[in-house]
Amino acid sequence: MTNIFSSRDSREALELLSEQFAMQVRRKKEEPFFLALSGGETAQQMFRLWTERFSGRIDWDTIRFYWVDERCVPPQDSESNYGHAHELLFGPLNILPAHIHRIQGEEEPAAEAVRYAQEVREELPHRHGIPRFDAIILGAGSDGHTASIFPDSISLMADQNLFAVSAHPGSGQKRITMTGPLILNAAMLLLPILGKSKAHITPLLLGNAPERELLPAGYVISHARHISIYTDPGSHPLQPPLPDK
Template sequence: MNKIVEVLPDKAALIQRSLEIVISKITKAIEERGQFTIALAGGSTPKPLYEAMATQNLPWDKIHVFWGDERYVPPDHPDSNQRMARQAMLDRVTIPEGNIHPMPTGGSNPSADADKHEAELQAFFQAQVGKFPKFDVILLGIGDDAHTASLFPHTEALQVRDRMIAVGNKDGQPRITFTVPLINHAREVMFMVVGDSKRAALAQIFAPTADDFTYPARLIQPRGQLWWLLDESAGGDLKT
């Protein structure tokens, strides 16, 4: 794992830097493999990145969009990560609908929908059973409790090592989420973190020793490149 930590002056600078990185990875992936795969994060932090990407002249026919996690709500629900990304970016660009791969949340059985999405990933990446595909870029954030994706402290999903997709749990509400090993197989994992409310979590995530199951983002140790993009208010006094 190669870890790069960058502390940017403010959120605008962080968004600009994340845009530069993502565009460079799109170019490289398409040159080398003919397509680019990205898993989006939810929340307010990456939304301006998606809005910025929508203004770029990108080869959308070669870009495939996934999500690292999703609340178990219909796709038109205000809390849906898919809805946010469609409004901010996907509805504003010429991406083929077949290149958009949302997590299924329309049923009444999160486990069955997790299995369905696992099968979709296996088919798309032509992955052998038991093997994990390599996303080009997985975007992540953290919560004040150091969760990432829908991998929450002391939940069962944290311990899943033999699957790509698991059912997460937030206060009894199911989520669908990438698992730790799927994230860790990515070529690039990029955390985007803003705000002083994240300082305490970051201190534990970056500490030499701490409990991984209390601070789940510590479990993200990808084989590829790990980026931590922090604004000054989040990472200004971080000891890396």
């Protein structure tokens, strides 16, 4: 089932996403909640929102943090997804280090993909023989990529390894990414598609044209059992205008 939520701006979209995420955390009560995070500007905006508005509304001690993908750089690097999360979220909320399971981007990529897959396999509950996250928060690039699966590496959507090595098609930078089967096994997928840079790709991702499955984000939307998508007027300019509050 696909739910699409159209908001007045990106902050309202992320507030709605966060409210739904918080509700799922409360449903598990004191049990560990396994969450996989993405990186990028939208994630950074979300982390700031969480520290400002949700610090006292979520039991952060129950959450176990993992990553959808990571650039192959040290954690102190300005491009590290973990580094941004540490600065904007983990530090301000005093998250216990034992609850943070980062991809070690400074290690040899292929070996680290294997190591991290084994850690996820050992720590998470399983469904259909595959680890199952309680929630995965994805992103979508202007080229239709999600996680670090790009259109030229769409085969990773069917890769039976939990994590694999990919490369950015422009820079060639290596990434470690979650693969399709693990993404699609999550209990809940949350996908914000925000900003004017996504305006040309959003109609294709949300439409029914068969070519959307050639885009990683479109493939996920097509195959997900349950996914919630959040848009704003910049990313989805053809959506009907919302009434004033």
